Amino acid sequence: xxxxxxxxxxxxxxxxxxxxxxxxxxxxxxxxxxxxxxxxxxxxxxxxxxxxxxxxxxxxxxxxxx
Numbered sequence: 001x002x003x004x005x006x007x008x009x010x011x012x013x014x015x016x017x018x019x020x021x022x023x024x025x026x027x028x029x030x031x032x033x034x035x036x037x038x039x040x041x042x043x044x045x046x047x048x049x050x051x052x053x054x055x056x057x058x059x060x061x062x063x064x065x066x
Contacts, residue, residue: 019063026056 004011033049035041 015063015066019060022056022060022063026053026060029053029056 001011003009004014029049030053032041032046033053036043036046036049
């Protein structure tokens with residue numbers, strides 16, 4: 001909102017793009033986590049991506065609701 005005030009640009013669609021961006025990152029993280037779960041990659045850093053996906057989904061849902 002502050003950017004919109006300072007720049008004079010319309011930022012009314014910003015919540016949509018934020019939600020969409022969070023969803024896209026969640027999908028990427030889910031794909032990596034699925035590969036980890038299937039044993040297709042063994043980097044232990046990927047073991048907690050399920051939690052990251054859940055947090056991203058919750059945040060996206062909160063943003064969607066406003």
